[in-house]
Amino acid sequence: MEMENMNFVWALLVAVLVWAFFRRRDRHNLPLPPGPIQWPVVGSLFSVGFRYRHKTFAALANKYGPLMHLRLGASNILVVSSPELAMEVLKHKDFEWSSRPPSAAGKYIGFDFHSLDFAPNGPQWRHLRKICITHLFSPTRIKMQSQIRREEILKMVDGIAAGGSPKGVVVDMRKMCDSLVLSIVKRMLFGKKYSNPEHPMAKEMESFMEVVKEAMILIGALIVSDLVPGLDWLDLQGYDRRIRKVSRRLERVYKLILDDHKKDLENEYAEEAKDFVHILLSLKGEEQLTEKSLMGLMTDVFLFGVDITATGIEWAMAELIQNQRILKKLQQAIDDTVNGRLVEEFDICRISYLESVVKEALRLHPPVPLTDPHYNEEAVDLSGYKIPAKFVMFVNIWGLAHDPKLWDEPFEFRPERFEACPDLNVSGNDMRYIPFSSGRRKCPASNLAYLKMQHAIAVLVQAFDWSLPEGQQDVNMEEGFGVICPMKVPLLALAKPRLEFLHATPTT
Numbered sequence: 001m002e003m004e005n006m007n008f009v010w011a012l013l014v015a016v017l018v019w020a021f022f023r024r025r026d027r028h029n030l031p032l033p034p035g036p037i038q039w040p041v042v043g044s045l046f047s048v049g050f051r052y053r054h055k056t057f058a059a060l061a062n063k064y065g066p067l068m069h070l071r072l073g074a075s076n077i078l079v080v081s082s083p084e085l086a087m088e089v090l091k092h093k094d095f096e097w098s099s100r101p102p103s104a105a106g107k108y109i110g111f112d113f114h115s116l117d118f119a120p121n122g123p124q125w126r127h128l129r130k131i132c133i134t135h136l137f138s139p140t141r142i143k144m145q146s147q148i149r150r151e152e153i154l155k156m157v158d159g160i161a162a163g164g165s166p167k168g169v170v171v172d173m174r175k176m177c178d179s180l181v182l183s184i185v186k187r188m189l190f191g192k193k194y195s196n197p198e199h200p201m202a203k204e205m206e207s208f209m210e211v212v213k214e215a216m217i218l219i220g221a222l223i224v225s226d227l228v229p230g231l232d233w234l235d236l237q238g239y240d241r242r243i244r245k246v247s248r249r250l251e252r253v254y255k256l257i258l259d260d261h262k263k264d265l266e267n268e269y270a271e272e273a274k275d276f277v278h279i280l281l282s283l284k285g286e287e288q289l290t291e292k293s294l295m296g297l298m299t300d301v302f303l304f305g306v307d308i309t310a311t312g313i314e315w316a317m318a319e320l321i322q323n324q325r326i327l328k329k330l331q332q333a334i335d336d337t338v339n340g341r342l343v344e345e346f347d348i349c350r351i352s353y354l355e356s357v358v359k360e361a362l363r364l365h366p367p368v369p370l371t372d373p374h375y376n377e378e379a380v381d382l383s384g385y386k387i388p389a390k391f392v393m394f395v396n397i398w399g400l401a402h403d404p405k406l407w408d409e410p411f412e413f414r415p416e417r418f419e420a421c422p423d424l425n426v427s428g429n430d431m432r433y434i435p436f437s438s439g440r441r442k443c444p445a446s447n448l449a450y451l452k453m454q455h456a457i458a459v460l461v462q463a464f465d466w467s468l469p470e471g472q473q474d475v476n477m478e479e480g481f482g483v484i485c486p487m488k489v490p491l492l493a494l495a496k497p498r499l500e501f502l503h504a505t506p507t508t
């Protein structure tokens with residue numbers, strides 16, 4: 001076992017012993033759903049392991065059924081793996097299951113649970129969710145910011161084209177996707193301000209990205225104080241200290257950004273010129289946000305807005321490169337639709353094969369393979385069981401999308417399966433396929449993220465022929481690990497320009 005995992009087991013052991021010494025007697029003797037053997041202290045840890053939890057959960061569900069109970073430390077966990085039960089917890093009983101458990105990341109990185117993702121169910125979460133839906137990710141706002149996405153995608157194409165000869169250039173797809181999505185998110189949040197190297201904040205922003213990366217690692221880590229509540233003061237793994245440090249650094253930069261934007265708003269500012277931070281600062285009356293909520297929302301957009309979308313694009317490109325027949329068919333579908341110019345965002349709704357390709361990539365490789373942890377504040381009936389309060393519940397998004405009882409050849413990349421059923425979409429109504437989840441906690445940015453993925457993939461595929469670099473036989477399709485599921489080995493691909501023109505016609 002790796003050193004880090006050994007440390008985790010020891011820390012958990014000490015924490016559970018201390019917890020058992022002090023805890024109130026609050027045991028319940030209700031029958032709970034079946035699950036793997038639970039050892040003293042560590043619970044089901046050895047059955048679940050440390051990695052690829054979505055795959056382990058799917059394998060365990062074959063044995064124990066679609067509603068499974070596990071224990072890790074003092075935490076009780078349910079895993080849901082059938083469409084019927086997913087419908088029950090995400091739609092019919094979504095109110096009961098729509099809270100989030102307490103966690104060190106939520107407390108510090110989510111600014112005392114003031115981020116949308118970490119906020120427990122209640123007025124604070126409802127307020128933040130409404131602001132996101134009506135102001136940040138509304139169809140009008142998405143349309144208003146289309147020029148930003150267009151410019152950044154064209155920059156990416158120019159960058160690839162400039163680096164190569166007619167024989168092509170090897171592209172590090174991971175770096176390229178990260179940089180594309182990051183530039184779009186930065187401009188949505190802050191406008192062009194900090195892209196100028198002369199701006200006093202430009203240097204600060206560079207080192208800020210390191211803090212964001214550290215925050216993502218910590219959000220994905222198994223932290224003992226999350227599994228044995230009330231013992232964060234022991235900080236047996238040193239994670240709590242790291243999380244507090246990251247939180248202080250995020251807070252410092254956020255405050256600088258907020259002050260800088262407040263100064264802008266002292267003068268008249270055109271609505272179209274406003275970035276997300278201007279919009280959030282301009283809210284008045286009941287909608288007005290506290291400083292903590294402003295910082296929480298910036299965390300939502302920055303931390304969840306970049307990695308997940310970039311991961312989705314990288315997986316889709318890997319599948320296309322492996323499946324040249326599908327790549328060619330997609331190129332043809334795009335060329336036929338746009339007829340002699342570079343594909344634009346407004347063309348996407350007319351290229352149904354593109355949608356099928358992106359849907360299939362999100363099915364085969366959902367970038368978020370398990371929902372975020374849902375949590376019941378009160379006891380709730382589920383599938384004949386009385387589930388006590390304060391259970392953590394995950395829906396296995398990956399498991400549902402790979403279940404051979406629900407899909408033909410679930411491990412094959414076959415976009416045609418979606419052409420046969422166009423109503424099967426990302427809206428979260430059919431629980432076999434929920435890459436953005438479903439119900440109250442569904443991803444609030446799904447429309448934006450889905451559009452961005454489709455446009456970026458369409459442009460890459462239309463502007464270049466893609467293949468493996470010389471000497472490489474296969475794409476390594478192994479998964480890395482974390483809350484977001486990246487490719488284990490970053491994808492390298494050879495891009496050869498296939499269009500004489502690389503500059504698009506102006507948008508309508």
Ligand code: HEM
Pocket residue numbers: 116117118129300301302304305306308309312366367368370371372373374435436437438440441442443444445446448449450453
């Ligand atoms: C392909 C890209 C994306 C995918 C597949 C995705 C998927 C998801 C999933 C599965 C959840 C968990 C829902 C649950 O717990 O039931 C989620 C939540 C969330 N996502 Fe996304 N997401 C993507 C992009 C984005 C982007 C671009 C943003 C922000 C700019 C974003 C912000 C959020 C937030 C704030 C939540 C928490 C919502 C809440 O708890 O109310 N996501 N997303």
